[in-house]
Amino acid sequence: MANAHAGSHSVPKSFWMGAVAVLLFMGVGVAGYLVTMMTPLEQMPAEQQAKMAAMPGWQTAVYAVAVWSGLLGAIGLLLRRSWSVVALLVSLIGAIGTFLPFLVVSQVRALGTMGDAIAAAIVIGLCAASLWFAHHSQQKGWLR
Secondary structure, three states: OOOOOOOOOOOOHHHHHHHHHHHHHHHHHHHHHHHHHHOOHHHOOHHHHHHHHHOOHHHHHHHHHHHHHHHHHHHHHHOOOOOHHHHHHHHHHHHHHHHOHHHHOHHHHHHOOHHHHHHHHHHHHHHHHHHHHHHHHHHOOOOO
């Protein structure tokens, strides 16, 4: 019997490294959200002001869902809770929704830059990787 306590066994160090990486990424997302929401529009660069003015109101709500559910999911990973998978799925959907105006709102699309496209790809990719990591951890029995 290699491991009689498969459900309660300790997890590898790689799990903890991954969980901390997810927490750091989601923490950066929360910080970015807070800076964006707390910075007065007139203090932003002109091109950022134009993008913010063109964004539909629902984008702010979706952005909030993305970052706060991501932070919750990251905390869930550190607590080794299986619900972190659902929280990180919600975060991924929110991240996609956050950048959706660049595709579906003509005023926002006209103001979009290659930097916006790169940022969207990186954020959505890291959210997808975080979800994959949580799902993989659940399959390995590391989450309860």
